[in-house]
Amino acid sequence: MLFRMIRGVLFHQKGKMLLIAFTIALGASLATGMLNVMMDVGDKVNQELKNYGANIVVKPKDSSLLADIYDVGESGEELNTAWLNESDLGKIKTIFWAFNIVDFAPLLDAQTELPDGSTVKLNGSWFNHHLSLPTGEELDAGVVGMRSWWDITEGRWLDEKDENAGEEIMAGATIAREQGWKAGDRVVLKASKGQKTVTVSGVYDAGGDEDEQIFGTLALVQELTGREGKVASVEVSAITTPDNELARRAAKNPAALSGRDYETWYCTAYVSAICYQIQEAIPGSVASAVRKVAEGEGAVLEKTQLLMILITALSLIGSALGISNLVTASVMERAKEIGLLKAIGARDHSITGIIMTEIMVTALLGGVAGYFLGFGFAQLIGRSVFGAAVEMKPAVIPVVAALVAAVTLAGSLPAIRTVLRLRPAEVLHGGH
């Protein structure tokens, strides 16, 4: 009998029930969409912040500072006696937080002499260097990703997949203008251990010191300086968690942490933890955080997340009020029906049971539809803003389910109570 009554309501009052289901679906979709976006926004924004370039720099342990402090030019090269091995670089992608390493590029620089006697700094690096890791992962690493702010004003990016990539360079806008270089020009570079004729593949505008320098492949610089297989430093771009008090303590001295703190720190993607792991992976290296980038990322990330949480809270409250409002309205509307049921002898609790079941079934249907709709909204936002899908978080499902259930109950129960309190005769007579 109960079943028939409920089915009767669902099918005969299709219009009204559809309206309720529709509103619940909208509310649920809003909650789902916002929760999904909120949970994923950190990762997405973090990825965008990689535009700022490296947030970790790896150098050999005994590197010299000397070369950095004394801008001594050629003789400076002799001072720098410590190197990292190019063959070790793949290890960066084998650390605990390997997945968070977005890109990296080695650097080896040399002073080179041009035919007119002037000197220019040549940086050897990877451009789109293909790596096949022992883990089976494949990736292209290098300055193409690490210098996203470069404007290629002429020519094209140097492509390492070309056969003669080793005989090409990219020139900064300033040096290219001074020397009158155009894409395709041939230039003779002379360094400490030899000379080579190279082709300018492109000119970049970096808006900084690098405009006065030139970039070539790592192999080219290694050959010109006789330092086969060596690199001077590595720039690493990693997705990190903003520092907190623990991270700051750990950055000073990881050994001073208690066992449990150490574990928490090691297993969180703090920039200091990633630096530490890189040092473990590459023998004889020192990895340090570029605070300029790391701090800025932390600030922006934290604020974005907080902002999204508050907007999500607002939309959750909004959709909750919206749903409960409509449910209340629909119960009120059925005062007559409830009066009739009461008049023919139905008990209060069975009336409540019937109406609640109807509404809950509607809410369930609406909620499920809303979840998928909301997921669609999340994807829409993800695709159009970040150009990537928003990850589907399973944690959202129970939250939305609980929200819809609680809100529907909160919206209908008090209303049913109010209506039940009315005298059947009055209600049926059409009074207020």
Next chain:
Amino acid sequence: MTKRRMFLRMITASLLRRRSRMLIALLSIGIGATILAGLVTIYVDVPRQMGAQFRSFGANMLILSDDEKGMSKDQMDKALEGIPADQLVGAAPYRYIRVDMTTRQQSFTSAGTDFDQITKTSPYFSVEGRYPENPREVLVGKEIAETIGIREGSDMELTWQPAAGNAEGDPSEDRKPGAVLSGSAEGWSGGTVYVTVKLDDSSRIASLTIDAGTQTPEIGGLAQTDEAFSRQFVGKTLPLTPGEDVDALSGATITSTAVVEALNTARSTQDTVAAKTVKYTVTGILTTGGEEESYVFMSLEDMAGLTGSDIVDVAELSVSASAEELEAYAEQITGNVDGVRARLVKRVTRSETAVLGKLQSLVFLVTAVVLILTMICVSTTMMAVVSERRREIGLRKALGASDGSIRTEFLGEGMFLGLLGGVLGAILGFAFAQVVSVNVFDSSITFQPLLLPAAVIVSMGVAALSCLQPIKRAVAIDPAIVLKDE
């Protein structure tokens, strides 16, 4: 007139009598308007608030001198006038010189700056200890501190040598009437002798100071104190030949020769300063992960005290503005202020534009989705509330009301609710935006005056639209059927 009063009475009476249902309708419109007002306020304010966060990435504009000599503080201040004060987060002047730490035989780059401004332009500087506050205090980069084993509280003796005698070209070009020249030469046992000379109107030596620097006072130092020795130079014309033009100081021949050599190679300097050694106290160790770790930072005043000249090489500016605005400022500064040019730090401005753009479109899309869904929610509730009144509509019709008057009355009621809800929502929404702003960005939000009428119009529109459909249906039906409640 009476008709209008009757209309108003009908609306208010119906609202008052049917309190609970109207409350529901009002509440739902209010929620919609709150969300509208709140989100739009946040959306409009996000670029400004977020932009401020992006200033953690450091300076985004540089002001450089047109020539090698550097610019004066006045020039820098004049350039800064080109940027609205409320957008200028900070402007740190920098001057770089080489200093020697003779006791350790080390040489460093020293940066003269304004520490108050540094905390604004480079919030990522992490100082162990504190920033210098008093004269003769320095902040030392971590790399230097580690190399020479300096700690917070240590003393550091730094020497500055004027770049004299090293300039290219023939020193004779500088020997103009009235010029001030300074030079240095290697004296006895590796020490350095510094001279500063002033020429008179006919390019002869008018006065001379000798600084024997680090040489032993008993030998080379005599050159500095022996007046007879220095007086013999006055009235002579450069270059001089040692032993012919001047007599060597007895017991310090090498130093005497060095003085002559220093004079012969002396170049013009703007100010007459010889090498100077000052003792500084280290107040903190700086960690940045960048090249700043190999600098010694001191205040510009201290650097002026050390070098005798007060110039600025570059000013780092942190400006909270969009890329287009920045470009306009840079162009304007370069064009309007003599001797300086402004340049953008592309790495920062480009990335900021990219990331901020994404964030803005994120908030925009979220706002749009939330708004659309909320508005639909509001209108479904309104529809439920209105369609419940079909009987009332039927009754009015049966009593002879025209379709038009029924429509006007019900629409009027809906729009009245919209007005109330809109005003309520705009106020609540602003309060919400304020809470968000204070919690997230630690600053208050700017009230958008246009938002109040906008929220009211939108809520009235939504309310009217959602009333339209149920009223139309009720009006179209035969009153008898509606009243019979089929």
